[in-house]
Amino acid sequence: MRRLTWFNATSLTLGFAFLYLPMVILIIYSFNASKLVTVWAGFSTRWYGTLLQNQAFLDAAWVTLRVAVVSSTIATVLGTMAALVLVRAGRFVGRTLFSGMIYAPLVMPEVITGLSLLLLFIGIGLDRGVFTIILAHTTFSMCYVSVVVSSRLATFDRSLEEAALDLGCSPAEAFRLVTLPIIAPAVIAGWLLAFTLSLDDLVIASFTAGPSATTLPIKIWSSIRLGSAPRSTRSPPS
């Protein structure tokens, strides 16, 4: 190990400060006694108490959690299947188009994804709510799963599956007993990524959420916009 030089220590400090200072400030301000978010008025834990009594916020958190779990699970299944086809199927008609379509949502601006989904849901007369948010989140997080899983599959030794078949497995058993356990770390990583993306998403959720369901990021965003702290008296009808 080389010792930290003055230059390394400085760049490390600046780097970490850049990354984590905003979050540290957020944590400090969460103990702010003032009603105004930006003005410091002494230490207090009152907002934590208020939060626990704010049904609207708790509802939004519950919706977010459900959406994240369900959408990331569906996205993991679909994304893994897409990765299998992309890596395994060799050449087939429309392969380039298919792989392009899998990866397009990675670079698509969220506003476009959100708006197009909103138009689709209105077009087919689907009431917006938890279900539509799940659909939207599955759509965009699926491609992240597919990227993660296909990179693992690309280095997967096919002779392992052949060995499983050779030893008496049906193709489905070979997948369940050999392929899946070996690619499991990538599948889990894909699920976690999809879960985090879903928890965090504001833009797409705000296009596809309806009056019946609001996610936590939307709730927080709108609260800040209204210049207010979480308070039960201000909660909109849910």
Place this chain on the structure above:
Amino acid sequence: MLFRPGAHADRSRQQRDTHGADRFRALERSGGGTAHPVPGVTKRFGDFTAIDNLSFDIYEKEFFALLGPSGCGKTTMMRMLAGFEAPSEGSILLGGQDIAPIPPNRRPVNMMFQSYALFPHLSVWENIAFGLKRDRMEKDRINARVAEMLKLTRLEQFASRKPHQISGGQRQRVALARSLAKAPKLLLLDEPMGALDAKLRQKTQFELMDIQEKTGTTFVIVTHDQEEAMTVASRVAVMDQGRIVQADTPARIYEQPNSVYVADFIGEVTIIDGTANPEGDGYEIAYAEGVPPLFVATDKKFARGQACHLAIRPEKVAISAERPEGRRNVLRGRILDIAYLGNISTYLVELPHGKVIKAQTANTRRLAHRPFTWEDEVWLSWSDTAAVLLEG
């Protein structure tokens, strides 16, 4: 490529040869009822014919080798035996049943993969038990069978290790134990020693022969290493471009090759092109202007003046300083190069008209006493039966 058996390997191979040949003849006598014939199978990939109407028999309990350079179709043939490729035409009979349409998981055939293909998430024990569990075997019998396999491959103390926690040689033995556990009718070995270093490879070859004899399983090995094929197999099939050129015991492949390709592929050889003229119990071979012809005794029939190739192994060419007496094939030449290999030396001797002949001698004496050096004029000679006459 050099064929250089050590004294130890040589003795053992000869024993095995006799053994293999006896067994082979016994099987021939029994009418081939226990054979697994492959009567004319073809495999095409698009326009490319990987296997061209290949027919051969694999006898019960024999150690059969498919030998050939890379791209000759030996791996494709093995994958068809395993069931990973379907033949484009023809059938493969195993115990009288055509297995061509049967998927790999229902065939009584197991394969040991070149990469070993050990399941990294399972222990050595679980790897070996994998196939047995698929057969819904009772727990006690699985335990007994796995214990037996671990003992056979001397892996008892590694049973609970994962594949990445053991050495390459041990992984190779796990792969062998796993493929043997289900007691297949046919065990396929795809370049099983490819990843081992030379010393370990030789040791493993003897172990493999030992295990094959102990279990009485029919082994089919695919290899590009002729020394390996000659060491382990009771019969060797030399392949070229999707066809079997010759399938025979190692001794007959080496001593009586049926073509220039086989003679050249197996071991070292000097090929002399010429024309055949009947003379006594053999043929005189005219190969250059103004030199006496060479003589070879053979049963094969050649027309007068037919183009032919004379194949002569370097170890059958004697090299001496004095003109040898009583031999018909005597040539004078100059030593062009010497390859000193420790146990033997190969001399490249140039004849006056430019033809280069390889001669080999065992180095039974220490270096200081070696008789010949570069640029020495020497006599080469061989007996009437030493060379093989091949059609052009």
